[in-house]
Amino acid sequence: MLVDQPGRRLxxxxxxxxxxxxxxxxxxxxxxxxxxxxxxxVVAQPLNGTQTVPFxxxxxxxxxxxxxxxxxxxxxxxxxxxxxxxxxxxxKVLTSDAARLSQGEAALADSEPELAVAPARLTVTFGFGPGxxxxxxxxxxxxxxxxxxxxxxxxxxxWGDGDLLLQIAADDALTVxxxxxxxxKDSRSFGTVRWVQTGFxxxxxxxxxxxxxxxxxxxxxxxxxxxxxxxxxxRLVWGAASNPGWMLGGTGFVLRRIAMGLDKWDKLDRxxxxxxxxxxxxxxxPLTGTNETDAPDFAAKTAIGFPVxxxxxxxxxxxxENPDERILRRGYNYDDAPTGGSVSNSxxxxxxxxxxIDAQFVPIQRRIDALDLLNVxxxxxxxxxxxxxxxxxxxxxxxxxxx
Amino acid sequence: MLVDQPGRRLxxxxxxxxxxxxxxxxxxxxxxxxxxxxxxxVVAQPLNGTQTVPFxxxxxxxxxxxxxxxxxxxxxxxxxxxxxxxxxxxxKVLTSDAARLSQGEAALADSEPELAVAPARLTVTFGFGPGxxxxxxxxxxxxxxxxxxxxxxxxxxxWGDGDLLLQIAADDALTVxxxxxxxxKDSRSFGTVRWVQTGFxxxxxxxxxxxxxxxxxxxxxxxxxxxxxxxxxxRLVWGAASNPGWMLGGTGFVLRRIAMGLDKWDKLDRxxxxxxxxxxxxxxxPLTGTNETDAPDFAAKTAIGFPVxxxxxxxxxxxxENPDERILRRGYNYDDAPTGGSVSNSxxxxxxxxxxIDAQFVPIQRRIDALDLLNVxxxxxxxxxxxxxxxxxxxxxxxxxxx
Numbered sequence: 001m002l003v004d005q006p007g008r009r010l011x012x013x014x015x016x017x018x019x020x021x022x023x024x025x026x027x028x029x030x031x032x033x034x035x036x037x038x039x040x041x042v043v044a045q046p047l048n049g050t051q052t053v054p055f056x057x058x059x060x061x062x063x064x065x066x067x068x069x070x071x072x073x074x075x076x077x078x079x080x081x082x083x084x085x086x087x088x089x090x091x092k093v094l095t096s097d098a099a100r101l102s103q104g105e106a107a108l109a110d111s112e113p114e115l116a117v118a119p120a121r122l123t124v125t126f127g128f129g130p131g132x133x134x135x136x137x138x139x140x141x142x143x144x145x146x147x148x149x150x151x152x153x154x155x156x157x158x159w160g161d162g163d164l165l166l167q168i169a170a171d172d173a174l175t176v177x178x179x180x181x182x183x184x185k186d187s188r189s190f191g192t193v194r195w196v197q198t199g200f201x202x203x204x205x206x207x208x209x210x211x212x213x214x215x216x217x218x219x220x221x222x223x224x225x226x227x228x229x230x231x232x233x234x235r236l237v238w239g240a241a242s243n244p245g246w247m248l249g250g251t252g253f254v255l256r257r258i259a260m261g262l263d264k265w266d267k268l269d270r271x272x273x274x275x276x277x278x279x280x281x282x283x284x285x286p287l288t289g290t291n292e293t294d295a296p297d298f299a300a301k302t303a304i305g306f307p308v309x310x311x312x313x314x315x316x317x318x319x320x321e322n323p324d325e326r327i328l329r330r331g332y333n334y335d336d337a338p339t340g341g342s343v344s345n346s347x348x349x350x351x352x353x354x355x356x357i358d359a360q361f362v363p364i365q366r367r368i369d370a371l372d373l374l375n376v377x378x379x380x381x382x383x384x385x386x387x388x389x390x391x392x393x394x395x396x397x398x399x400x401x402x403x
Numbered sequence: 404m405l406v407d408q409p410g411r412r413l414x415x416x417x418x419x420x421x422x423x424x425x426x427x428x429x430x431x432x433x434x435x436x437x438x439x440x441x442x443x444x445v446v447a448q449p450l451n452g453t454q455t456v457p458f459x460x461x462x463x464x465x466x467x468x469x470x471x472x473x474x475x476x477x478x479x480x481x482x483x484x485x486x487x488x489x490x491x492x493x494x495k496v497l498t499s500d501a502a503r504l505s506q507g508e509a510a511l512a513d514s515e516p517e518l519a520v521a522p523a524r525l526t527v528t529f530g531f532g533p534g535x536x537x538x539x540x541x542x543x544x545x546x547x548x549x550x551x552x553x554x555x556x557x558x559x560x561x562w563g564d565g566d567l568l569l570q571i572a573a574d575d576a577l578t579v580x581x582x583x584x585x586x587x588k589d590s591r592s593f594g595t596v597r598w599v600q601t602g603f604x605x606x607x608x609x610x611x612x613x614x615x616x617x618x619x620x621x622x623x624x625x626x627x628x629x630x631x632x633x634x635x636x637x638r639l640v641w642g643a644a645s646n647p648g649w650m651l652g653g654t655g656f657v658l659r660r661i662a663m664g665l666d667k668w669d670k671l672d673r674x675x676x677x678x679x680x681x682x683x684x685x686x687x688x689p690l691t692g693t694n695e696t697d698a699p700d701f702a703a704k705t706a707i708g709f710p711v712x713x714x715x716x717x718x719x720x721x722x723x724e725n726p727d728e729r730i731l732r733r734g735y736n737y738d739d740a741p742t743g744g745s746v747s748n749s750x751x752x753x754x755x756x757x758x759x760i761d762a763q764f765v766p767i768q769r770r771i772d773a774l775d776l777l778n779v780x781x782x783x784x785x786x787x788x789x790x791x792x793x794x795x796x797x798x799x800x801x802x803x804x805x806x
Binding site: 048070115172175180198201202204208216217218262266281337342 | 451452472515517518520521574575577578580588591599603605607608609610611617621665668669685738740741747749
């Protein structure tokens with residue numbers, strides 16, 4: 001066998017290492033084991049591929065999960081023949097297979113079960129578009145509709161909207177490919193693929209755990225972000241009193257496909273780039289600070305009286321005085337094949353989760369739209385909004401609070 | 404800084420671990436260190452991202468290199484204005500930047516130097532098409548031309564041929580994306596992108612080191628392969644007396660884009676699948692054996708007198724009686740977005756290296772073309788042949804033996 005059920009083989013190691021990813025902590029545990037034994041033992045590293053994220057729970061996985069290196073995000077259009085009963089069947093099958101695959105088990109009718117052996121922290125997150133909620137006879141959250149038009153948008157409908165969202169993410173591209181195929185096979189008689197967007201971050205172990213991602217402009221991207229488990233996270237990601245009851249434990253999903261004009265960006269010098277963002281390129285520190293997580297000093301002035309962090313900078317425009325206007329960012333880079341004479345076809349799959357899109361995401365985007373120098377180099381070309389229903393218990397299915 | 408030059412920080416660990424990837428061997432070394440010290444020490448894992456493959460040498464890297472998880476393969480068409488002198492300038496710049504990036508250094512005019520910090524075993528391998536060799540005024544190897552037409556081919560010229568090949572591979576997609584962009588920027592005034600093909604294997608650490616890859620049919624793919632450093636490898640990959648002198652230390656490159664009809668494949672039961680390949684799906688063993696690397700017994704018969712490994716099986720058709728008809732395989736899976744009503748757009752970037760394509764690759768492909776049951780489910784849709792020049796010394800450039 002390809003992997004010979006490493007999860008089981010490694011069970012003793014998993015106990016020793018607490019099932020944790022390899023890293024300082026894990027190696028520390030190795031040291032402890034060695035210290036308590038007369039002779040040193042060879043303890044193999046647990047494989048990244050055997051790591052799993054629980055599927056069942058109050059919330060869906062893939063939201064507060066540390067972002068995996070690879071993601072494929074898919075929107076389906078439901079077929080006209082798919083009614084509420086069919087939709088329920090579909091969600092039961094998808095839930096069951098997503099749960100199995102996330103634990104390294106083959107899908108129920110898996111045609112290539114040998115590809116399921118390395119879950120690599122696979123998560124599958126489902127979202128519902130307005131059409132699906134209507135079909136299910138449910139009440140939609142007020143914000144479940146296309147975002148308002150922004151001046152910077154150059155939206156291609158080919159990258160927008162949809163009825164059913166699948167966000168499939170893992171630390172291994174083959175795992176994502178196999179899960180994608182199994183779930184699309186489950187779906188094929190219920191709907192068609194509207195769009196597929198694939199993105200990446202650094203591979204597991206490429207850089208230190210906890211390093212903020214960089215986008216293809218080279219910028220540290222996503223410094224200010226929610227920390228799961230904090231009270232604000234509970235309230236602003238999972239909770240919104242205004243959401244309908246079936247959304248309890250769910251959240252709102254925004255995907256913006258943002259084309260990045262790398263050629264134009266490359267014409268800008270480093271100080272211009274840093275001014276446009278308000279952060280240094282070297283480590284992402286605010287221009288008034290030293291370290292990435294230093295609080296920006298918006299009042300600081302240069303010797304000649306201009307703000308150190310310019311008024312037009314992304315950092316200033318994206319930041320709100322209102323602490324409720326915050327979002328959980330979980331984006332990915334994309335780099336598709338350049339066409340024609342172009343040298344790149346690259347950008348960011350900006351993904352954010354927030355309980356109330358109108359109250360949290362839209363005000364930020366309005367400020368960026370009105371004045372943000374970064375708009376010179378970036379162009380939103382796709383936009384999609386979905387309601388992420390809560391997780392479900394074993395035996396339940398995603399959407400069981402709705403229909 | 405993003406990574407804070409971990410390569411330098413980890414130098415003591417690199418010494419301890421021999422610069423090797425984490426694995427049994429490395430952990431063994433940790434054990435030794437611990438055994439020779441009074442108190443156990445915490446030894447952090449070297450990051451995958453800091454690992455490098457030497458660029459300069461007798462041969463180009465990326466051929467006998469253990470395949471990285473991500474590869475982007477690009478063909479350029481040279482501009483009509485690019486003459487031999489310009490070509491030399493281009494290869495000097497590309498060589499210099501590929502060498503720098505492979506060692507985790509920014510390209511010479513790197514616009515996003517912060518993206519260069521995690522080389523993650525980056526290799527860049529250059530290849531020359533017939534047009535480039537002619538432009539350089541060199542003698543082409545006899546096999547440097549499109550492959551003969553095969554009956555199974557349904558070739559799309561959009562995936563074929565080209566003047567200059569770049570195979571960019573690393574264990575991190577962001578590293579590949581950055582290197583791709585830097586090298587395409589170097590090239591843009593000399594030519595245009597003809598095609599880009601992107602593929603993947605399992606992520607580093609997903610499965611045990613040395614595990615043969617699986618393709619998207621779930622098959623173990625590439626069991627019989629050359630082992631670098633063996634006499635046959637020297638002769639059949641690096642050496643061919645019939646190649647022109649400038650190719651000494653070089654090899655031949657074949658890329659076949661092979662679409663895999665996953666839907667059709669899924670209709671076949673497991674025994675049918677195993678018969679079509681001649682190997683088990685569970686571990687890739689020949690149908691006459693137990694383990695993946697067991698030698699197939701082509702004479703073995705079933706109880707009713709049929710060969711256990713069918714005459715039409717891929718294993719039998721791809722195998723030659725002539726030991727010189729062998730190739731070094733180094734392929735990648737691809738999984739592009741499905742279009743229209745399809746559920747997948749997937750396949751294999753079949754890549755092989757061999758000193759003499761006519762003598763080694765073509766006979767194998769002829770046998771497969773004539774009779775190989777696998778042809779029912781796979782379709783070559785792209786085909787490209789390039790001459791891979793030798794490596795170069797520090798200060799030299801790839802192609803300096805040619806022009």
